[in-house]
Amino acid sequence: MFSLPSLEQLVAAAHVVALPMRVKFRGVLVREVMILEGPAGWCEFGPFLEYDDEESSRWLASALEAGWLGYPEPVRSRVLVNATVPAVSAEQVPAVLASFDGLATVKVKVAEAGQSMADDAARVGAVRHLLPDAKIRVDANGGWSVEQAIAALRMLNVFGLEYAEQPVAGIAEMAAVRRTLNGSVLIAADESVRKASDPLAVARAGAADLLVIKAAPLGGVRRALEIVAEAGLPAVVSSALDSSVGISTGLALAAALPELPYACGLGTVSLMAGDVTTPSLVALNGGMHVREVVADPDLLAHFAAPAQRRDWWLERLRRCHALLRQPSEW
CATH class of the missing domain: 3.20.20.120 (Enolase-like C-terminal domain)
Incomplete structure (x- = not known):
């Protein structure tokens, strides 16, 4: 498939953002996600806050597929x-x-x-x-x-x-x-x-x-x-x-x-x-x-989450990355 990027690579590529909602959705008024840039493009790691690490690790696998491998060929545009x-x-x-x-x-x-x-x-x-x-x-x-x-x-x-x-x-x-x-x-x-x-x-x-x-x-x-x-x-x-x-x-x-x-x-x-x-x-x-989506550095900065929330997401990334290192999880 592809080689799992190191945690250090992911941390260096990570941007944590807090996006405001127009209306409450699933009880959420501010949506926090982690945006990463990989060799195949931009990707997102955004399990909801209440999800445990096992479930969240699948979201990380999806993000890494998108950013480090890319998507399958489309059959419709x-x-x-x-x-x-x-x-x-x-x-x-x-x-x-x-x-x-x-x-x-x-x-x-x-x-x-x-x-x-x-x-x-x-x-x-x-x-x-x-x-x-x-x-x-x-x-x-x-x-x-x-x-x-x-x-x-x-x-x-x-x-x-x-x-x-x-x-x-x-x-x-x-x-x-x-x-x-x-x-x-x-x-x-x-x-x-x-x-x-x-x-x-x-x-x-x-x-x-x-x-x-x-x-x-x-x-x-x-x-x-x-x-x-x-x-x-x-x-x-x-x-x-x-x-x-x-x-x-x-x-x-x-x-x-x-x-x-x-x-x-x-x-x-x-x-x-x-x-x-x-x-x-x-x-x-x-x-x-269907089109490529490229994150805007100015918007990543404008909606950047507070430092303590970035730290929280980076720790979550570390735990989920450790699960993906296990062959049964990857």
């Missing part, structure tokens, strides 16, 4: 992209959608802690009111029980759902929801794929109609392509609240998939009030063209 609506109030939906260009597909976050099914219905209904012809998908991030998921999806399907992403947490629970809904709402697996020790268990259990794939949590573009091929299910490529550098990895994965029947969730830079490159990698007329 443009990828359709959905807009994303966080768990905001229905009144805030128009302002969120205004930041996206070309709105043929919209993903709406639901099942937010502290909110009700009525809040979800109001948010999805606001999207449908504004965009009567758009495809709408919902994402619960595993926040419902089986009973709640069945009730909520039957209710929300009055607005016409393309699919529901990770309505419940477990694979067995996903299968139960899918059996009960019996095709009236398609079920997509996200966390059940990227957090499981066996990503193919979802397909074997008949728990999903399609997979939502993120390159970084799976260890990189090549590993994600292998999982999709082995699972034999349609795939949607999604982001993990990345900068444009991180989005370029998801875009490379989407561009390399043999088949791509759904719009991809790669438009989250539009939810940010800061980025590391100009122009940002955002959708134009509902899609993204």
